[in-house]
Amino acid sequence: MILSRTKPAVGGESPASISEKKKSKSKVPSLEEYLQQRDYLGALTLLEFKRSIGEKEEHADLWIGYCAFHLSDYKRAMEEYKSLTNKPDCPAQVWVFLACTLFFLGLYKEAEEAASNAPVSPLQNRLLFHLAHKFNDEKKLMGFHQNLEDVTEDQLSLASIHYMRSHYQEAIDVYKRLLLQNRDFLALNVYVALCYYKLDYYDVSQEVLAVYLQSMSDSTIALNLKACNHFRLYNGRAAEAELKNLIDISSCSFEFAKELIRHNLVVFRGGEGALQVLPPLIDVIPEARLNLVIYYLRQDDVQEAYNLIQDLVPTTPQEYILKGVVNAALGQEIGSRDHLKIAQQFFQSVGGSASECDTIPGRQCMASCFFLLGQFEDVLVYLTSVKGYFYNDDAFNFNFAQAKAALGNYKEAEEVFLLIQSDKIKNDYVYLSWLARCYIMNQKSRLAWELYLKMGTSSDSFSLLLLIANDCYKMGQFFYAAKAFDALEKLDPDSNYWEGKRGACVGVLQLILANKESKEKLKEVVPLLLNSGNPQVEYIVRVMRKWAKENRVLLS
Template sequence: MILSRGKTDSASSRNASGGTGSGLGVGRQARKTPAPASLEDFIIKRDYTGARAFLEFANDDEDEEEGAQGPKQSLVDQWIAFCNFHLGDYQQALAQYKAIQQGSSSPDGKLDLNLAVCMFYLGLYEEAQQLMANAADNPLKQRLLFHLAHKLGSEEEWSQLQEELQDSSSLEQQLSLASMHYMRAHYQEAIDVYKRVLVDNKEYQAINVYLALCFYKLDYYDMSQEVLDVYLSQHGDSTIAINLKACNRFRLFNGRVAEQEIKNIADNGTFGADLLRHNLVVFRNGEGALRVLPGLLNIIPEARLNLAIYYLKQGDVQEAHALMKELQPTSPHEYILKGVVHAALGQQLGSKEHIKTAQQNLHLVGSSATECDTIPGRQSMASAFFLYEQFEEVLVYMNSIRSYFVNDDVFNYNFAQAKCATGYYKEAEELLMQITDMDIKNQHTYCMILAKCHIHCGHPELAWNVFITRDTNAEAFILLQLIANECYKCAEFWVAAKAFDMLEKLDPSPENWEGKRGACAGVLFALCTKAQRGRPGGGISEVIGIIRDSSNSQAEAMIKTIRKHINNFK
């Protein structure tokens, strides 16, 4: 993004028609030579492995013949460092440039600049910044300062340099500006720059890859693949392009389809191997996450996010929070993930502070001008209102994107909760019955909501069945209380009586006896009035049987009263 990946001045002067790079690994078509015979041929073809081998071989020959030293040796060492840098071995390139600097008798601004660039790629931003005072003044220095200002948060300097790059007609400066738009999630602005550059420079085919990346970030996966195919038709072995194609496949289809695209190049030591290993974990739904992702935390930014997601799926909220607490979000998906982590932790710990942080992060995304009309933006706003317990507002946002999640169990689960909270029990019941994910169906909250919906939809026996299929524990006791009280409210007195009877056996408190007594009285009223609901299938004898099981002193008197008026209940 900040470097010229083309030839150095010495190489350019030998063949001006060869062209220069774009600052993003973009170059003109390599001229076809059956057997490269010079360093220039390797550099023009961007065959840096071949160039390094050529230099090392030539260097060995000269050492044997002449014992070459001095300026000539320094120049060869710089070319070797140059090749190592373009092969992605920044640490080796840095070590070589430092060795050259130590052997130099006078300050060299270009050498300082090369050192600073290596440090930048290694994440040593402050060290790189310290070298910039003595670095040679050229367009590369301007690009590097621009990106350092971004990394170090120097907004005033960043704004000034942005204006300078915007006014520049240099191709490399424009591409550097586009890359900054991309990093700041200003994808449409990046697209505008790339399209403008591509109009006059169609030979820079790799710009299609950068356009495809922007479309991918905007969720236009079909469009991303269409643009990407232009590049792949000429460079079918590009690791970065193949990886992006796999990511598009993952979004459009599934992980199995995506994996087919990269599995053959993931383990062959190719450039971008770390990225491919990372993405395979994602495509495989987290398989191997603990083995692969921790080692990539400081290499691939998304590794931290995906490891946090893995911990969330495993229910290890504390580990997810430990990964995310120091992260300062800069993009919508980072804000969303941080919000989700705080929401989960807040619910786990009962912490209002964490819930408030979650609300702020999610609301920020949902209300932003760039995200408010996107699917993630509306999901975020729905989630924020969910945490605010403003469920009517939740329904507004969820209804607007429902067509995209018809068969999504998680979406239907959340949608059902909002429907239930606002009294749309029939719709909530239908949504809950559509869910097939057993992890969701075994949740206590799912059982509570389903039971409540069954009761309010006139299916109290289904609610009772939900209870009897649960294990006997504290959560089952809470479910039983809900069934008892909701059935009583809805005049489903027989199921309420059974529930209060069970509660009294588990906890013979006055409250449970009073609930049972009232429910039984409701059953008697239903029998007298021949009501459609609240009546037992076995008649009055079932009511007497429940009351007789009570140890309360009022039970016998109630049975006597019922038998005295038993003819009224037949």
């Protein structure tokens, strides 16, 4: 797309005037120098200055469009190229330049129309190749694919399509082949590093990226990728430290770089400023929508997350996974089996795909799919295969423990539940109920009762009380079953909880008689019985007091 700058010689000038021009040129860089240094802002400023003073520059309009395009000011570039197409002597290739600007503005239909007015060329074919991908037109995509040649530009275009279709290894193969042929194409290392990043090989990505940063230490894109690797390998603070040279975004020449840094700082800071930064970037940076959805999920605003993602047609594994998570969360919140079924299908699509089945996210997806289907043996198969990567991950441990408990592995489930540090999870009823059940099944009913005592009065505390009463009774831990049924009876005197309490209290006496329970427990059981107004109380208490008297147990 770079135009020729060859000019005819101009004669008739004196040696003095030539000397003066040489001096002026040494002070003000020429357009050629700006372009060679990739200083597109300087080149654009020079062109606009010459235009403002009426000084003619050959192909000035084309160069202004070119510089604006490379500064990511696609709207300005589009305006320049559109203006040129209205002129009778407009070069035919301007139509494909215009199409490129429209493509980057997301105006794909308009880009296709403009490209159709351009003469057949490799650039036009590459553009139409990318448009076919955007339109999900496989037939056209293959047609333009066949027109690609074994030249650098076409192969780079092919690699980018592989990347966007999540075929990262295929993209790496193309980039590495080009690197072998062109050792000085250092930027290809960035593309390779980005592919490794997408494959979750963050250490490898760092090693490849270091090759490029040795030569281009101030590259915005490379430093940003390095920061992202640090975020994955370490934490947000380490990632932000890597961006210290770019945080002063006013020094960045590229608007896209400014937006990218704003976006990533929100992610690195755990969502801080998400509502201010991310909404305007939704149509600029694809990940902005996804990260805003994640922000809403973390704020428990599931409906807002769903509203933001429901019309998104997923094309990448990350989009499929996030749509699955949102549908699962919404389905559980409103009790919708339809949303849960949609979530299960999204998870299965990723976990069952050839490209993702052996990746960590792919295995997590299959685990989620089987979790929703209630097939917990399969859940454990997949979660066990990746648990080494998630030892301190609270969300992973929560799901892992639930699956173990659902299969009756209560001892192991209890150990995993107790690894969880998140207060949000530990205050969730699902966590409390499963942990209480594990305690009871592991003969630790006192700990389950203490969980209840720490809860405030709510529908959840009532449900936990009911669980403790029934599970303790079932497991023959009658003392805490009696306490739980007593509390339930106080909350609802007209219910039949008396029958449960009566059976549990008698059960305590049986355990005492079998020397499996302390005699002192009888002191607490009798008052529980006396709390009830049932006529059977008098007889049961009389029997207990008689036994206590015979065995020298002092009752209050």
